[in-house]
Amino acid sequence: MKEMSKKHTAGPGSGRRNGDGNPLGTNSEIARKLKQYYDDLVSDQVPDRFAQLLSQLEKAEPAQKKD
């Protein structure tokens, strides 16, 4: 696995080379649709199962050996 091989730059978009936003072209049809598509997904309501999962993980934790 090659996770976290190197450090990720801090902050989204910090490595973008031309500061003026979307590399797909701000006014392009594709860029706008892509944003719509994605924003729709992001704003979808998050099911409870995830908060529950994190609580479970948290509860399970003290039971584990501390290094």
Add this chain to the structure above:
Amino acid sequence: MAAVSQSFKTELLGAIPSLRAFAVSLTQNADKADDLVQETLVKAWDKHESFQPGTNLKAWLFTILRNEFYSQMRKRGREVQDSDGIMTARLAVHPAQHGQLDLKDFRGALEQLPEDQREAIILIGASGFSYEEAAEICGCAVGTIKSRVSRARARLQEILKISGEDEFGPDAISAQVTGSNAA
């Protein structure tokens, strides 16, 4: 192992909407996407110590999610992408403010892209990552991401029959990459 900090947990929670969006973009299926997000959260929790505070947690999580997706896909022999309409049905429940038909067309077009192109254009065009971050997430060169993005864009234009996209103007990089077919 050291306890998971409260702030790590809070950040994980906060990243869930983005993770789900990325997962749906990869799997094209809402149920599989949520399973993938669940796996990702468990993995992230287990290996929270390998996250370097101060670096981009979202990028770190996307990397885990993506690795998980491809390893599952390899295991299952690539039946990951089924367009059985589950996603479409779910999304139909949320009447969008913006042109719904349009978006449906767009979704259909996006589905037709090869995974590597789709993920590249999503990471760059929607998730807000830089080329460098996207390259890191996908474990490939920056130039590879750039060319995938431009191929994805060209393909989408073709499928959606969008013309006149050379009025892209401001973006020198993409223009350079697509230059030849931007007639």
